[in-house]
Every structure is written in structure tokens, then in C-alpha cells.
Amino acid sequence: MLEHVYLIPLLPLAAAVTLVFLGKEGPHSKMPFLSVATMGWCLLQSSAILWSAMTGAAHLPYAASMPWFEFGEYPMSLGVLIDGPAAMMLFVVTLVSFLMQVYSIAYMHGDPRFKRYFAYVSFFTASMLGLVVSSNLLVVFSCWELMGVSSYLLIGFWFEKPGPAYASKKAFITTKVGDLGFYLGMLIIFAYAGTFDLTMLRERVAMGAAYLPAHAATAAGLCLLFGAVGKSAQWPLFIWLPDAMEGPTPVSALIHAATMVAAGIYLVARTYFIYQASPLAMDAVAWIGLVTAFMAASMALVSYDIKRVLAFSTVSQLGYMMLALGVGGYSAGLFHLTTHAFFKALLFLGAGSVIHSVHSNDMREMGGLSKKMIVTFATMTIATLAIAGFPFSSGYYSKEAVLGAVYAHSPAMWAAALFTAAMTTFYMFRLIFMTFLGEARDHEKEHHAHESPALMTIPLCVLAVLSVCSGWILEHFGLVEHLFGLPSAVVHGAEHAAKAVEAAGAAAEHGAAAANHAAGHPASHPAFLVPAALSAFAAGLGISWKLYASGDFTTATKIKQTFGPVFTLLEKRYYFDDFFLFLVDLSDRLAAACFWVDANIVDRIFVDGWGLVTILLAEIENFIDAVFVDGLVDASGWVSRQAGAGLRTLVTGQVQEYLLYVALAVSVFIIQMLTMR
Amino acid sequence: MEQFAFYVFAGVTLLAALGVVLLRNVLHAALMLGLCLLGVAGIFAQLGADFLFASQILIYVGGIAVLILFVVLLAGRASELITRQTNKLWPPAAFVCGVTFVFLLRYYRSFNGTSASSAPKPTTFALGKLLLGDLALPFELISLILLAALAGAIVFSRTEHDEEERKA
Amino acid sequence: MTLYHYLAVSAALFCIGIFGALTRRNVIGILMGIELMFNAANINLAAFNRFLHPNAVVGQSVSLFIITVAAAEVVVGLALVLAIYRNIQTIYAEDYNLLKG
Numbered sequence: 001m002l003e004h005v006y007l008i009p010l011l012p013l014a015a016a017v018t019l020v021f022l023g024k025e026g027p028h029s030k031m032p033f034l035s036v037a038t039m040g041w042c043l044l045q046s047s048a049i050l051w052s053a054m055t056g057a058a059h060l061p062y063a064a065s066m067p068w069f070e071f072g073e074y075p076m077s078l079g080v081l082i083d084g085p086a087a088m089m090l091f092v093v094t095l096v097s098f099l100m101q102v103y104s105i106a107y108m109h110g111d112p113r114f115k116r117y118f119a120y121v122s123f124f125t126a127s128m129l130g131l132v133v134s135s136n137l138l139v140v141f142s143c144w145e146l147m148g149v150s151s152y153l154l155i156g157f158w159f160e161k162p163g164p165a166y167a168s169k170k171a172f173i174t175t176k177v178g179d180l181g182f183y184l185g186m187l188i189i190f191a192y193a194g195t196f197d198l199t200m201l202r203e204r205v206a207m208g209a210a211y212l213p214a215h216a217a218t219a220a221g222l223c224l225l226f227g228a229v230g231k232s233a234q235w236p237l238f239i240w241l242p243d244a245m246e247g248p249t250p251v252s253a254l255i256h257a258a259t260m261v262a263a264g265i266y267l268v269a270r271t272y273f274i275y276q277a278s279p280l281a282m283d284a285v286a287w288i289g290l291v292t293a294f295m296a297a298s299m300a301l302v303s304y305d306i307k308r309v310l311a312f313s314t315v316s317q318l319g320y321m322m323l324a325l326g327v328g329g330y331s332a333g334l335f336h337l338t339t340h341a342f343f344k345a346l347l348f349l350g351a352g353s354v355i356h357s358v359h360s361n362d363m364r365e366m367g368g369l370s371k372k373m374i375v376t377f378a379t380m381t382i383a384t385l386a387i388a389g390f391p392f393s394s395g396y397y398s399k400e401a402v403l404g405a406v407y408a409h410s411p412a413m414w415a416a417a418l419f420t421a422a423m424t425t426f427y428m429f430r431l432i433f434m435t436f437l438g439e440a441r442d443h444e445k446e447h448h449a450h451e452s453p454a455l456m457t458i459p460l461c462v463l464a465v466l467s468v469c470s471g472w473i474l475e476h477f478g479l480v481e482h483l484f485g486l487p488s489a490v491v492h493g494a495e496h497a498a499k500a501v502e503a504a505g506a507a508a509e510h511g512a513a514a515a516n517h518a519a520g521h522p523a524s525h526p527a528f529l530v531p532a533a534l535s536a537f538a539a540g541l542g543i544s545w546k547l548y549a550s551g552d553f554t555t556a557t558k559i560k561q562t563f564g565p566v567f568t569l570l571e572k573r574y575y576f577d578d579f580f581l582f583l584v585d586l587s588d589r590l591a592a593a594c595f596w597v598d599a600n601i602v603d604r605i606f607v608d609g610w611g612l613v614t615i616l617l618a619e620i621e622n623f624i625d626a627v628f629v630d631g632l633v634d635a636s637g638w639v640s641r642q643a644g645a646g647l648r649t650l651v652t653g654q655v656q657e658y659l660l661y662v663a664l665a666v667s668v669f670i671i672q673m674l675t676m677r
Numbered sequence: 678m679e680q681f682a683f684y685v686f687a688g689v690t691l692l693a694a695l696g697v698v699l700l701r702n703v704l705h706a707a708l709m710l711g712l713c714l715l716g717v718a719g720i721f722a723q724l725g726a727d728f729l730f731a732s733q734i735l736i737y738v739g740g741i742a743v744l745i746l747f748v749v750l751l752a753g754r755a756s757e758l759i760t761r762q763t764n765k766l767w768p769p770a771a772f773v774c775g776v777t778f779v780f781l782l783r784y785y786r787s788f789n790g791t792s793a794s795s796a797p798k799p800t801t802f803a804l805g806k807l808l809l810g811d812l813a814l815p816f817e818l819i820s821l822i823l824l825a826a827l828a829g830a831i832v833f834s835r836t837e838h839d840e841e842e843r844k845a
Numbered sequence: 846m847t848l849y850h851y852l853a854v855s856a857a858l859f860c861i862g863i864f865g866a867l868t869r870r871n872v873i874g875i876l877m878g879i880e881l882m883f884n885a886a887n888i889n890l891a892a893f894n895r896f897l898h899p900n901a902v903v904g905q906s907v908s909l910f911i912i913t914v915a916a917a918e919v920v921v922g923l924a925l926v927l928a929i930y931r932n933i934q935t936i937y938a939e940d941y942n943l944l945k946g
Contacts, residue, residue, distance in 0.1 A: 651944070651945065652942070652945055653941070653942030653943065653944040653945030654938070654939055654942065655938055655941065656764065656766055656866070656867050656868070656875070656938055656939075657766065659866060659867055660766055660769060660770060660773065660867055663770070663773045663774070663777070663863055663867065664769075664773050666777070667773050667776050667777040667780070670777060670780050670781065670784070671776070671780050673784075674780055674783060674784055679846060680846060683846050683850065687850075687854045690854065690858060691854065691857055691858065691861070694857075694858055694861040694862070694865075694881050695861060697861075697865060697874075697877050697878070697881060698861055698862075698864055698865030698868065698869065698874070698877075698878060698881075703871050703873060703874060706874060706877060707873070707877065710877050710880065710881075713881065713884070714880075714884065717858075717884045717887070717888060720851070720854065720888055720891075721887075721888075721891055723846075724851070724891045724892055724894075724895045725895060726891045726894070726895070726905050726908075728905065728909075729887070729891055729905050729908055729909065732909060732912055733887075733912070736912050736913075736916055737880075737884075737912065737915075740916060741880065741915070741916060741919050744919060744920070744923060745873060745876065745877060745880075745919070745923070748873055748923045748926065748927065749873055751927065752873070752926065752927065752930045752936050761870070762869060762870055762871060762874065763868040763869060763870065764868055764869075764870050764938075764939060766867055766868055767864075767867075767868045770863070770864055770867035770868050771864060773863070773867075774860040774861070774863050774864045774867075775860070777860055777863070778856055778857060778860040781852075781856040781859075781860075782853060782856060785848075785849055785852040785853060785856065786849065788847065788848040788849045788852060788896075789847055789849040790847055790849070791847055791848040791849070791896050791897070792846070792847050792848070792896070793895060793896055793899060794899060795899055797895065797899075800902045800905060803902045804902050804905060804906055804909070807902055807903070807906050808906060808909075812906060815910065819910055819913050819914070822913070822914065822917055823913060823916070823917055825917075826916075826917035826918075826920050826921050827920070829920075829921045829924065830920045830921055830923075830924040831924075832924075833921070833924035833925055833927070833928045834924040834927050834928065836931065
């Protein structure tokens with residue numbers, strides 16, 4: 001299975017191409033089953049790979065490549081690199097994609113562009129899988145961009161509506177800003193290390209300053225981080241993700257919860273050895289993660305749109321992962337990435353089920369749906385417990401790992417993260433309470449509400465099972481360290497990195513922590529960490545219960561009135577959208593000013609002036625040409641004409657005159673001959 | 678005797694030549710040409726060139742002069758007898774000829790005193806051997822020239838009337 | 846009689862020939878002048894042969910060639926004159942002015 005891993009990205013690509021060009025488009029097209037079947041096969045293959053990786057049957061990391069082209073003296077290869085995180089990501093992406101496609105058959109049925117939707121999804125999945133398996137940064141970047149395109153297509157799938165059209169543009173342009181960072185980072189890496197191959201790059205970075213000096217590593221790390229920030233919707237480029245919820249809800253589950261936004265985290269994990277060589281870049285990762293986690297969670301507190309809440313939650317959780325990676329918790333971050341994919345996909349698909357049933361996004365129009373949609377209610381509650389870190393759910397294990405890693409790095413950060421965790425619990429239960437409990441607030445909508453078809457609920461159940469037990473399985477069988485532990489080559493590199501860190505005079509504890517984690521020894525956490533997390537969970541749940549469970553929101557409204565400015569700040573998303581719009585507007589005005597300068601000063605003075613000078617010079621030259629040069633030409637003609645007129649009189653046509661000239665010449669010749677003697 | 682003959686022949690030649698160029702009547706001029714050529718033949722005889730003497734009389738006097746006479750008669754007109762027969766170029770022409778003559782005489786003066794070392798011998802036999810020996814090729818070529826001149830004369834003198842007759 | 850006398854006669858004849866060729870209006874007259882010049886040349890050749898190389902006959906043989914060429918020239922020239930005369934009905938050289946510039 002492992003040697004044919006290249007099939008995993010290529011098959012969905014083939015399916016996408018087939019779906020684009022073959023088959024009949026229409027609300028009842030049968031072509032989507034091809035896409036689902038392809039993804040089913042990919043899921044099987046990924047599962048087999050993951051199984052062999054978990055049991056140790058496959059020797060990881062597995063690398064295979066073929067030559068692509070030569071760039072001067074630098075060979076480029078097309079290849080795969082499968083390590084533990086890659087195997088897990090393959091499984092997660094194919095699973096979520098498969099479940100989401102099954103779900104979509106029911107959800108999107110009847111859409112006039114039914115077939116095209118699956119073509120896009122297959123194309124997206126192919127790009128994501130290509131990114132996961134690729135061993136070459138150049139290919140990773142290509143897949144990264146292709147994901148951007150397919151994300152654009154999917155967010156704007158209902159492009160005839162203004163909202164999705166705007167959101168797709170916003171998402172595309174915002175992530176494109178981040179892509180620039182990725183691109184710059186790649187250029188820096190290539191300029192110093194001279195390769196895009198991840199394995200070779202790892203070895204060269206391990207050699208230290210010979211290839212990648214500390215400042216270059218920092219620059220490359222920060223640039224790559226900027227790319228990840230764009231793709232994973234981290235601060236300050238998170239503005240596109242809430243708007244991206246305009247797309248079909250399964251798309252949100254696939255792209256904006258489990259896979260594409262995870263690509264940024266995955267990229268940082270994939271190039272982790274660069275960050276290990278640069279403490280500054282590591283700190284940047286951690287701080288961006290923390291700020292994002294906190295801000296997004298706070299924004300989720302006040303949103304009434306069910307999908308927006310989930311979107312902010314996604315951003316927040318991605319921030320968590322960044323934070324974990326940044327503080328050296330490599331395995332914790334990837335662990336959380338895996339579990340989060342399951343329960344967040346479940347949450348989105350559940351939300352989709354609700355929206356499908358109620359035809360509204362607004363939680364204020366819901367309530368009391370638990371009676372009508374028992375499966376959706378049950379599975380979403382499980383997911384909520386998981387994301388909130390209820391004991392022995394998957395989120396509990398991964399979040400504990402993250403918090404432990406953060407505490408080992410900095411207790412202050414840990415406190416902020418803990419507070420964020422409490423907020424997470426609060427807003428997630430707020431979502432559940434407002435949607436499913438209490439009395440129905442919009443009876444007409446409640447009346448029409450019904451449980452979704454089996455095609456939609458079965459994926460929910462599968463994901464619910466995984467949300468519950470994936471954490472326990474991974475933790476209990478030591479698979480977190482087995483799969484997500486840094487490879488031995490990296491350990492070697494990490495020691496170098498640690499030395500470099502110390503030589504650079506960086507924080508000794510940071511170096512120790514990084515080396516400690518990298519070597520695969522979990523830091524021994526203080527005993528109060530778990531109770532603290534549990535009390536945060538309890539606090540969030542309690543406040544949420546108090547405010548929202550009854551369906552009576554008077555207390556909540558009162559609090560809102562008391563802290564009006566804060567709420568406005570949160571609802572306006574910290575004015576980041578306005579800030580970016582202001583930036584755009586500012587650049588617009590700047591461009592207008594530049595245009596004015598260009599049109600009125602540069603054009604008037606330099607271009608027009610130069611034109612005037614040219615015209616003047618041309619006039620002078622024309623005068624010289626007409627009077628002197630042409631005069632010379634005319635004069636030569638005149639001389640020739642006059643000479644011809646003069647000589648003409650000699651040519652009389654009288655033969656004897658000519659003969660006379662000859663005789664004259666002969667006589668002169670004779671005279672000359674005689675006088676010479 | 679020899680001197681007397683020379684002066685007679687030279688006088689006849691030069692006077693006849695002057696007649697050729699000065700006489701108004703072209704017919705007379707042509708007759709004068711025949712006389713002049715006879716005088717030259719006499720000078721050839723004086724020089725002991727017997728074959729040349731014979732050729733001069735046969736070809737020049739008997740052929741060319743007669744031919745010119747024919748043409749004068751063919752193309753002649755009565756009006757020519759009274760019209761001026763020399764053009765207005767005669768002053769410069771006379772000047773050029775006079776100067777040339779004077780200077781040629783000055784040039785030839787170096788030969789004043791060169792006299793024949795021996796009596797003249799018949800040259801016909803020697804000429805025949807030379808023409809058919811060393812000069813055989815020019816001899817043959819000159820026959821070609823004569824042939825070409827013959828053909829050319831026929832072509833040029835044939836009238837269009839003749840051509841039409843031939844075609845018919 | 847010395848060579849000088851013969852050459853003097855030849856020179857006189859030659860100059861008279863030139864004069865005739867230059868001044869006669871009649872084309873036949875011009876041809877006759879040219880004949881006089883040929884004869885002057887022949888006299889020169891024969892005289893040089895007689896006085897300077899009495900045992901050779903090369904000069905006389907060249908004279909013979911000149912006589913032959915002169916005959917050919919006269920024949921062709923007269924044919925031309927006749928042809929022209931038939932075309933433009935004149936025999937005066939000054940009327941032959943097609944080449945006038």
C-alpha cells in the first residue's frame with residue numbers, strides 16, 4: 001500500500017477531471033458516485049497505511065521520488081514523504097472528505113450544479129492530499145495554491161448570490177497575501193539550502209550555519225509562518241474564515257474545519273526543523289497562536305450565526321495548535337490537529353444538518369430542536385464535549401497535551417490558554433443550548449424541522465465515534481509519541497539546534513524545553529494541570545447553563561447591556577475587517593494620489609515636456625534638412641543639369657566633328673612625342 | 678632617271694589626291710582617286726615591290742576606284758554639281774592637317790640620308806612563301822573577313838523590295 | 846632617293862586624306878579620303894621594308910593585308926551608304942545626325 005501512496009492524490013484528481021468533462025450535469029446526476037467511490041478507495045488505502053504505521057509494520061518515514069527536471073545544477077524531484085503526521089493526515093483528510101461527500105449527496109441533492117460540486121470537492125481533496133504526501137516544497141506550494149483555487153470555487157459555489165461571491169474573493173485575496181509569505185520563505189530556503197526536498201533540507205538544516213544560518217532560518221521560518229497564518233486563518237489574517245461560511249456547509253466542514261485550514265499547521269509541522277533552528281520564529285508561532293486562540297474565542301462568545309460560531313471556534317482551535325507547535329509541543333499540536341478534525345467536522349456537518357432542516361443560520365430562530373433531531377443533537381453534544389475537553393473524550397487528551405506543553409514553556413501563556421479553554425466551553429454549550437434546548441422561538445421553522453436523512457446522519461455517527469475514542473486510542477497505545485514524535489534525524493538536528501540556540505544566547509529554558517520535547521520525553525507536568533483544566537470546563541459549562549439553558553436570555557441581555565462597548569468590539573471582530581478595509585481604502589487613496597502625481601506632474605513635465613523638446617529638436621532638424629541638406633542635393637542636381645546642358649552642345653551628331661577631335665588628339669600626340677625627344 | 682620617275686609619280690599622286698579632296702564634282706573626285714592610286718602604284722614600283730604594284734593596280738584601281746565610281750553614279754544628283762562639297766570644318770581641319778604634316782616631316786628628317794643598300798629584287802616568290810608559311814593563319818583569317826564583308830555587303834545593299842519578292 | 850622622300854610623300858598623302866575625310870560633305874568623299882590614308886600607310890610600309898630591311902618582305906605582306914582589309918571596308922561602307930541613302934534620301938554626312946544630343 002505504501003509504495004502506491006501516490007495514487008491517493010492522483011485518483012481524486014482523475015475523478016475531478018472526469019467529472020468536469022464527462023457525464024451529464026443536473027440535480028440528479030449520477031456522476032458524484034464516481035467521486036465518492038474514488039474517495040472510498042483512497043480512504044481504504046489511507047487506513048491501511050495508517051494501520052501499518054500504527055502497528056509498526058511500515059518503516060516510517062517512507063520516501064520515494066522520481067526526477068522531475070533540472071534547474072541548473074539543482075535537481076528537482078517529484079516524490080512522496082510519508083511520516084507519522086502525513087499518514088495520520090492522509091487518514092483524516094480522506095475520511096472527512098469521504099464522509100462529507102456521502103453527506104453531500106443528501107445535502108446538495110437537487111442543486112443544478114450537483115456534478116460540478118463534486119468535481120470541485122474531488123479537486124480540492126486531490127490538492128490537499130498532494131500537499132500532504134509531497135516531499136518537495138515546490139510541489140507543496142503548487143498544491144497549496146491549487147487548494148486556494150478550489151477553496152475559492154467552493155466558497156463561491158453559489159456565485160449568483162452576492163454574499164458567496166464577495167466571500168470567495170475575500171478568502172482568495174486574503175490567503176493570497178499569506179501565500180506571498182510562503183513563496184518568500186521558499187525562496188529564502190532555496191537561496192541558502194539549495195534544495196526543495198524536505199528530507200535533504202532537514203539534513204542540511206541539521207548541519208547548521210553551513211547551509212542555513214540563524215538569521216536565514218528566522219527569516220524563512222517567519223515567512224513560512226506568514227503563509228500558514230493566511231491559510232490557517234490565524235491573526236491577523238483570520239478575517240476571511242467567518243465570511244467563508246457563505247459556502248455550502250459540507251464544504252465548511254471539509255475545507256474550513258478539518259483540512260485546508262489544517263494545511264497551515266501541517267506546513268509548520270512539516271518544516272518544524274527550521275523553527276527548531278530559530279527560537280525567534282518559534283516564539284512568533286507561539287504568540288500568534290495564543291493571540292488567535294484568545295481573540296477568536298472571544299468573538300465566538302457573541303455571535304448568533306451557528307456557522308460563524310463554529311468558524312471562530314475553528315480559528316481559535318487552530319490557534320491552539322499553533323501555540324502548541326510554537327512552545328515545542330510538536331506531538332501535542334499534531335494530536336490536537338487530528339482530534340480537532342474529527343469533532344470540528346462533526347460540528348459543521350451537524351450544523352449543516354440543522355440548517356438543512358431549519359433553513360436558517362440564526363440561532364435566535366432555533367431552540368428546542370432536540371426533540372425533532374435526536375441524532376443530530378446527540379452527535380453534536382458529543383462533539384461539543386470533545387472540543388470542550390470533557391474527560392476521556394478525544395479533545396480532553398489532546399487539549400491536556402497542549403496545555404501541558406504550554407505550561408512547560410510559560411505559565412502565563414498557560415493561564416491565557418486555560419481562559420480560552422473556558423471560553424471555548426462556554427460558547428460551545430451556548431450553541432448547543434440555544435439550538436437544541438429550551439422552547440422553540442420560531443414555531444413555524446420548528447414545525448418544519450425534521451431529522452435529516454440517513455446519508456447525513458451516518459457520517460455524523462461515524463465522526464461521533466471517532467470524536468469519543470480517537471483520543472483515548474492514540475493516547476492509550478502510545479501512538480501519539482509513535483506517530484507524532486519527531487523523527488530520529490530531527491532529534492539529531494534538534495540537538496544541533498539546541499546548541500545553536502545556546503550559542504546564540506537565547507533563553508536556556510526554551511532550548512531545554514525544545515530539546516526535551518524533541519527527544520520524545522514528555523515533560524512531567526505539575527499535578528494541578530488536569531484539575532485546572534477540568535475546573536475551566538466546569539466554569540464555562542456552568543455559566544453557559546446559567547445564561548442560556550433555560551431559553552430565557554434576560555440575564556444575558558443584561559450583561560450585554562452592561563458591557564455594551566465590549567460586545568460591540570467583539571461583534572465587530574475587533575474592527576479587523578474595518579482595519580483591513582481601511583488599509584485597502586488607504587492604498588486606494590494613495591494610488592489615486594500617485595495617479596494624480598503621475599498624470600499631472602510626471603506626465604505634464606517630463607513626458608509632455610520631453611515631447612515638446614523632441615518636437616523642437618525635430619523642427620530644427622527639419623529646417624537644417626530642408627535648407628542645407630536638400631540644398632546640397634538640389635545643388636548637385638543643378639550642377640549635373642548645367643554640365644549636361646553645356647556638354648550637350650559638344651554632341652552634335654556630326655561624325656566629322658568627332659573625327660576632328662580624334663585628329664586633333666593624334667596631332668597633339670605627335671607633337672608631344674617629338675618634343676619629348 | 679630614277680629621281681625623275683619618283684618626282685613624277687609623287688607629283689601625280691599628290692596632285693590627284695588634292696583633286697580628290699578639293700574637286701566639287703564627286704565624279705571627278707572619284708576619277709582623281711583612280712589617278713592617285715595609279716600614282717601610288719608607281720611609287721610601289723619605284724620601291725621594287727612588284728607584287729604590291731600589281732595588287733595596287735588590280736585591287737585599288739581596278740576594283741575599289743571602279744566601285745566608288747559606281748556608287749557615285751548610283752547616289753549622285755545633278756544638284757550636287759553646284760552645291761558646296763566641303764563643310765564648315767575646313768579651317769580647323771586644315772590647321773590640324775598642316776600641323777601634323779609639319780611635325781611628321783620633322784620627325785622623318787632623321788631618315789634623310791638613308792638610302793637603299795642594294796638593288797631591288799623580285800619579291801613575289803618570297804611573299805608567296807611567307808603568306809603560305811609563317812603567315813598562313815592571318816592569311817586564312819583575312820579570307821574569312823573578305824567572306825564576311827561579301828555577305829554584309831549583300832545584306833546591306835538588298836532592298837526591301839527584294840525581300841518581298843523572295844518571300845512571295 | 847632616300848627614305849625621307851618617300852616618307853614625306855606618304856605624310857603629305859596622309860594629311861590630304863585626313864583633310865578630305867574631315868571636310869567632304871559627301872559620304873563617298875569621306876570614304877575616298879580614308880582610302881588615301883590607307884595608301885599613305887602602304888607607302889610607308891613598303892618604303893621601310895625597302896630601305897631598312899631590304900632582304901625581308903614582311904612589310905609588304907602587311908601592306909597586302911591592309912589592301913585586303915581596305916577592300917572589305919570599302920565594300921561594306923558603300924553598301925551601308927547605299928542602304929542609308931535609300932532610307933533618308935541624302936548622302937551628306939551632316940544630315941546623319943540621329944546621335945545629336
